[in-house]
Amino acid sequence: MPDPFAELLLRLRKEANRTQEEQAAAINAVSGRDTMTRREVSRYEKFENVPTNHTLAHIAAACGVHFEELQQEAKAARTRRRKGYIREEEDLDNVKRRTVLGGAVMGVTAVAEPWGRLAFALNKGSKIDGASAVALIDRAAELHVKELNLSAHRLQNAVASHLDAITTALPRAGGHERALTIAAGETAALAGWMAWDLGDHDKAHAYYKVTSDCADTAGHPPLRALALTYASYCAGTPQERMKFLSQAAQDVRGRGNATAAAWVHGRHAEEAAQAGYDADALRALDRARFAYDFADHTGEQAWVRFMTPHRMDSLALSVYGQLGRQELTATADNMVERLGTALPDGGVVVLGDLASALLRGGDIDQGVYVSRQFAAATQAKPNTMGRERARTIAACLPDNEQELAHHLRQFAS
DSSP states (O other), X not given: OOOHHHHHHHHHXXXXXXXXXXXXXXXXXXXXXXXXXXXXXXXXXXXXXXXXHHHHHHHHHHHTOOXXXXXXXXXXXXXXXXXXXXXXXXXXXXXXXXXXXXXXXXXXXXXXXXXXXXXXXXXXXXXXOOTTHHHHHHHHHHHHHHTTTSOHHHHHHHXXXXXXXXXXXXXXXXXXXXXXXXXXXXXXXXXXXXXXXXTOHHHHHHHXXXXXXXXXXXXXXXXXXXXXXXXXXXXXXXXHHHHHHHHHHHHTXXXXXXXXXXXXXXXXXXXXXXXXXXXXXXXXXXXXXXHHTTOOTTTSOGGXXXXXXXXXXXXXXXXXXXXXXXXXXXXXXXXHHHHTTOOOTTHHHHHHHHHHHHHHHTOHHHHHHHHHHHHHHHHHSOOXXXXXXXXXXXXXXXXXXXHHHHHHHHHHO
């Protein structure tokens, strides 16, 4: 007869609609480590081992149950293991009737998709257990930093698992409710960005919508700005994109948002330039640069870490290139000097903008050299923004670089 505690762990996993591998990933998402494996989850469910209290805290957070209740069941299980004793059938039935699962997990997992579960948790209006709040918040920030160097394919499962972990914790947040709601929204926005990067625009929109819901629930406008700015890449026309970005600009006013404001205004400048609104584009770029003068991209929100000085330069290059401005060449030269031989964080976008700027500005040799760096970077981190830049670079390459141009066109398609 299976042990009641092992059955409880099995039920918790099944109620969360996870495989053993997914359960291990959810526990790792809470802990911020990669030590839990499918094999270890299996051992717990077969009563070959009982988790330590440290691991139990992570399991509780990943499954949305109270740690103390799970700890009490584990303590009894350890006693049974020492005595080699298994409860009689009637005692097992009593355990099955316990309310350790509560209503939250059952309700949350009734919704099929991660963004749906998050939306459900927000609408329930109940409180979350804050025992692992700091770990969950820190993990959300860490994922945004990892996005600088990991492709969407490599990161999407970790992001989805962490969103699931926060969502199952949300119904019992207590005093940590606002902070965890913001962290949930930040994670959902990153999940949306992964989905967009992989070509699933409907899923991306669903994630961005629930990010905005988190912003409204928490009363945190910068979070809505994150969703709107990500969503601006998905909108059909430059005018639609600028509408999103104008709203986002309102949401990042005030202290502590300088880097986010620089990003939003820089994106507005890009879209205005594409639409042919020269004056609007240059004004927006000036606002972006002014905001960045007061920015600390490593000390503000985790989701603005990508806005390095190199990325700020690349936004300017994108705008000047589209407008055919004479500032293009000088900005490109300064960026080459600043970069040196290092591949920057967010290197695909930065190198793509630099390569096209050099080629457009007439520095063909340097432009080809950076184009080759860009092509190598796209192999390490293929993404949608890189594909868009690959098309532009391929069109600008000289006739004697048709092999490189062909490679970039293949990547873009």
